[in-house]
Amino acid sequence: xxxxxxxxxxxxxxxxxxxxxxxxxxxxxxxxxxxxxxxxxxxxxxxxxxxxxxxxxxxxxxxxxxxxxxxxxxxxxxxxxxxxxxxxxxxxxxxxxxxxxxxxxxxxxxxxxxxxxxxxxxxxxxxxxxxxxxxxxxxxxxxxxxxxxxxxxxxxxxxxxxxxxxxxxxxxxxxxxxxxxxxxxxxxxxxxxxxxxxxxxxxxxxxxxxxxxxxxxxxxxxxxxxxxxxxxxxxxxxxxxxxxxxxxxxxxxxxxxxxxxxxxxxxxxxxxxxxxxxxxxxxxxxxxxxxxxxxxxxxxxxxxxxxxxxxxxxxx
Numbered sequence: 264x265x266x267x268x269x270x271x272x273x274x275x276x277x278x279x280x281x282x283x284x285x286x287x288x289x290x291x292x293x294x295x296x297x298x299x300x301x302x303x304x305x306x307x308x309x310x311x312x313x314x315x316x317x318x319x320x321x322x323x324x325x326x327x328x329x330x331x332x333x334x335x336x337x338x339x340x341x342x343x344x345x346x347x348x349x350x351x352x353x354x355x356x357x358x359x360x361x362x363x364x365x366x367x368x369x370x371x372x373x374x375x376x377x378x379x380x381x382x383x384x385x386x387x388x389x390x391x392x393x394x395x396x397x398x399x400x401x402x403x404x405x406x407x408x409x410x411x412x413x414x415x416x417x418x419x420x421x422x423x424x425x426x427x428x429x430x431x432x433x434x435x436x437x438x439x440x441x442x443x444x445x446x447x448x449x450x451x452x453x454x455x456x457x458x459x460x461x462x463x464x465x466x467x468x469x470x471x472x473x474x475x476x477x478x479x480x481x482x483x484x485x486x487x488x489x490x491x492x493x494x495x496x497x498x499x500x501x502x503x504x505x506x507x508x509x510x511x512x513x514x515x516x517x518x519x520x521x522x523x524x525x526x527x528x529x530x531x532x533x534x535x536x537x538x539x540x541x542x543x544x545x546x547x548x549x550x551x552x553x554x555x556x557x558x559x560x561x562x563x564x565x566x567x568x569x570x571x572x573x574x575x576x577x578x579x
Contacts, residue, residue, distance in 0.1 A: 266473065267297040271328045271337035274302040275413040280438045281463050282341045285361070285481065292480045301337055303328045325466075329355060332466060338474050340466040344459030344490060349498035351466065358467035358475055360490055362483035364434040366461035366511060368394060368454050371421065371429045371436075372446035378428065378453070381405070385427035388417070392528060392568070394430045396507030397454040399530030414439055430454075434461040455509030455524045455535075458493040462486055485514040488542045492521045495549025500525065500557070506568045510549075517542055523552045525561040528568055534561040 268289070272282035279300075286298045305327045324346040331337045333354055344360065351357065370378045381387070381402070388410040389395055395407050408426060410417055414435045421429045428446075436445060465478045489512035496510045509524035519542055526533035538552045557565075 265295065265297055267299060268339065268474065268477065269337045270298060270300045271303050271331055271340040272300055273305055273324060273328070276439055277343070277414055277435050278341070281343065285341045285463065285465060288361075288481055289477060293477060296477065301331075303331055303337075329466065332468060335468075338467075338471065339478060342464045342466060344462040344464040345457040347459070347464055347466070349458075349494050354469055355466055356469050357464050358478040359465040359481040360483060360487045361463040361465070361481050363486040363489070364437065364461040365448075366456040367433045367451070368430050368449045368456060368460075369433045369436060369445045370447040370449055371418070371431060371444050373421075373427055375446050377447035378402070378449060379447075381427060386425065388421060388424075388426050388429040390417075391430075391457070392505065392507045393457055393509050393524075393526075394454065396526035396528060396530045396533070397509065397524065398430065400526055400533045401453050401530075403530065414441070418444065432456070432460055451511055451522065455511050455522055458497045458508070458510050459490055462490055488512070488514050488519055488545050491545035492519050492549045495546045496521065496523050496553045497549075499550045499553035500561070500565060506565055512545075512548075514542060519545055519548055521548050521552055523556060525556050525564055527564050532560075532564055534559055534564070 270282055270286055272278050282300045286300060289296070289298050305324045325342060325348070328340045329352055332340050333352065339358065383404045384406060386406045386408055387398060388408045389398065390409060390411050398405055398407060410420060410429065412420065414431060417429065417431065433448060436442065465481055467474045467478055492512040493510040497508060500508055507526040507528060510522065512519050512521040518539060520537060520539045522537040524533065524535045534556045536552060536555055538548050540548045
């Protein structure tokens, strides 16, 4: 009898796009197999009225899905790779990394202007400490406002507000066919993305050889190299949603160029550097770049950010 493979996913519009994208790729490759999607609600989906930085949970959008994967009620899980912790739970691994979409952040404007063209003191929304830190480092005059929710919810909240602008990931906006809302694609020299931003990960049980064999068809080798370097950087810094860390790796002719950012919560202090090496050094490159930033003072910023995060979490 043909085995039916159950794909676990969150229920947001973007999560469903990603799950259906993976399902379609698998169906095209394995016409003799059956695939279905099971929706799973996560902690992050339930706590929409609390800032991410106050929750203090690195498994915010993944834990319930991973639990169902471990107990066998689903066979594979589709995630935005940036939501995954840098270490998978025992028994699980990233079975495939799909080809990455552009990892840039984008600026949504009420008046069609770029981030650089905003007037002094403009109000800009983001739910990310990473974006907040880099925005304030670039434009200290801006007033940063907290915003939560999936992409359509954020856009609706933005449209009904007095905000001047908002920052979102290009991948999410593009995958939902909302490119006409983009006023400006933010250059990497202004804002480095979240680790893994734009990439889709397929998480599996290490023991399930049938699933491992199937998801290998989804693997994009170059994206895997870049993600390995970025996640190693984050892992070494031990950062999460509560710490302003950005990273971006590029693969070209067997070489990886990795850029990394660590900033203070208010953006007044920031450390940024880059490193180049072979693809086979991906994990080492991330560690070395993190160590380099730590050695010049990033450790103090990370400690301050964690203290601030702890105090915010205690206030919830």
